[in-house]
Amino acid sequence: MSSFTMYTTPWCGYCHRLKGQLDREGIAYQVVDIEQHPHAAEIVESANGGTQTVPTLVYSDGTAMTNPSVAQVKAQLALMAERAN
Numbered sequence: 001m002s003s004f005t006m007y008t009t010p011w012c013g014y015c016h017r018l019k020g021q022l023d024r025e026g027i028a029y030q031v032v033d034i035e036q037h038p039h040a041a042e043i044v045e046s047a048n049g050g051t052q053t054v055p056t057l058v059y060s061d062g063t064a065m066t067n068p069s070v071a072q073v074k075a076q077l078a079l080m081a082e083r084a085n
Contacts, residue, residue, distance in 0.1 A: 004029055004030070004059040004076075006022075006029050007041075008033060014055055018073075022070060044056045047064040053066050057073065061080055
């Protein structure tokens with residue numbers, strides 16, 4: 001089960017890099033292409049002050065990060081796990 005959704009586009013180099021890093025770390029996530037899903041683009045815009053900046057990650061607790069490092073993702077997941085206990 002994934003703890004976040006990554007909003008992306010097929011041509012985004014930052015998205016491809018982050019996906020590879022997450023895959024190497026064994027971190028599960030869902031991917032949504034904002035070019036294929038207009039509602040997803042609106043979610044990204046609301047998290048980024050009206051811009052469609054990707055990758056944007058939206059976590060199950062409602063928080064969001066734009067173009068995070070894998071270390072930032074791991075820290076957020078650890079924080080969420082800590083809060084759940």
